[in-house]
Amino acid sequence: MNYIELFAGCGGLSLGLESIESSNMVMANELSPMPAQTFAYNFFKEDFEEQKNFPKKTKWLSSNFTLDEMPLRLREDPRTYPELNTNKSVCDIKDINSLKGNLVVANIIHLNQFLDAKPDLVKNLSSSFGDGELDFVSGGPPCQSFSMAGMRKKDCDKNSLPWEFASFVDKVRPKFTILENVTGILRAFQEEGEKYYAWIEVSKAFSQIGYIPLCLHINAKFAGIPQNRPRFIMIGVREDVYDQLSKSFNDSEKELFSSSFAFYNGVRNKINTDIKKLKYHDVNNTAELKLFKDSFLSELVSHSESFVSVADAIDDLRFNGKGTVPSQYITSNHEALIGKAYKKPEKLCNHEERSNGALVQRRFRLYQIMQIVGNALAKEVRSVLKGSSSDISDEAWSEFSKYDYLIEDSSYVNFETKSEFVEFLLRHPTKKQTQKALDPSSPAPAALSIPDDACHYHHDELRTLTVREMARIQSFPDSFVFRSKVTTGGQMRKFEVPQYTQVGNAVPPLLGRALGKSIQSLLLRIK
Secondary structure: OEEEEEOOOOOHHHHHHHOOOOOEEEEEEEOOHHHHHHHHHHHOOOOOOOOOOOOOOEEEOOEOOOHHHHHHHOOOOHHHOOOOOOOOOEOOOOOOOOOOOEEEEOOHHHHHHHHHOOHHHHHHHHOHHHOOOOOEEEEOOOOOOOOOOOOOOOOOHHHHHHHHHHHHHHHHOOOEEEEEEOHHHHOOEEEOOEEEOHHHHHHHHHHHOOEEEEEEEEEHHHHOOOEOOEEEEEEEEEHHHHHHHHHHOOHHHHHHHHHHHHHHHHHHOOOHHHHOOOOEEEOOOHHHHHHHHOOOOHHHHOOOOOOOOHHHHHHHHOOOOOOOOOOHHHHHHHHHHHOOOOOOOOOOOOOOOOOOOHHHHHHHHHHHHHHHHOHHHHHHHHHHHOOOOOOOOHHHHHHHOOOOEEOOOOOEEOOOOHHHHHHHHHOOOOOOOOOEEOOOOOOEOOOOOOHHHEEOOOOOOOOEOOHHHHHHHOOOOOOOOOOOOOOOOHHHHHOOOOHHHHHHHOOOHHHHHHHHHHHHHHHHHHO
16 A cells, blocks of 8 residues: 655654555655654654764755754754755755655645656656555645634635645546545635635645545544544545446445535536535534445444543553553554554653643642533633633532632632632633643543643643643554654744644544555455
């Protein structure tokens, strides 16, 4: 199964794909040197910070710094990468075999320009450097501008990246392509009175180059990941491959592709009425969930009857939890991704406890209780914390009076009266309205990419999550080590991708494995 991964990040999708027998990474590409450092460490055993030898399988397409200046490369702002073939550009790629099985650190615009000038290299990529036809190209173009939390702008530079992805696919012509993005891509941009659907435009772009776009609204929790993580997936099938496969489709698969093929024909024949008919299939719809279960997509919904909880993922990592052992989720996940039985490391990497101030810890205990009590009554407490109210109802007090609270002298107390409790709330004001405690019995919330997003659920763990705990929730095995800075701030956020962000941005490896198995099942039909 020959594949190329674009926008590889730290390697979540690649880890899932590599766990599938006979997979072969022809090439990977990543923009930022920080997640690239993690990718190289885990897949190539290349340690940029310690080894004296130059990396052999990680190549910069254009950098301001030489290999001798590796520390500067590892902190380089990707926005400053020089244009190709200029005096400032340092390029590590010396011949057409320099990319075979390697990671290319580059922006995809430069990569496409480089390939335009190297037809022999394009040919090598298409043939997997002699290992057979390229089976698929996968990737998740950066999505801040499609995100509901982002700028939601039609003409933002970052929104051009899916089209650069399509341009790359058009060059190397794989059998399939997998594009992953946030679900915000499904919601319309409203500009000058007109609605603009990014997912329709992206599907149109792939149709124009000969790929039938199957559009899916999935959720990682359905594939066994302990996070409520909805995602948009577009699987593009090259027309000649579709013609072969369609003969083997069952009724569910015919229905899945029905609107996709009509849309494809509409684009190719410039019939606007058909362009409006494209639909995406949603796992949250009971009828459509059955289509997933009865088709080659079944791996994506293998846990639709029973979701994995946060406690399953991280309970054994508590600093005050002696005797807790890894859950079945941990052991089976490790075996699926690594191929061997799980053994807890003597020293767990990326699991350093973060320092939280006394006031913050007291607030965290409040969040834990608010999570237990439930949203309706917790809103009253949140209103006091943000200063928009100075009291709570007797009903709310009746519930909140049942629990103990961490107070200023570091002891736990149960408040005797409502007025005492309200005074305590007024002493702990905060403008942070999204921060909450995790629910141990459910998958984690979708927003979980920075340390401040959530605090631990356990009474004795008044802290934010470690990188390792967030990685567990994303389904990374404990043997996967994250490199570079732990976190960042200020203006550096605009281009740095530290460990927490690497985890938050990654495709969960188990989801990557499920996507890879879905494509593999189609490849087996062709063979």
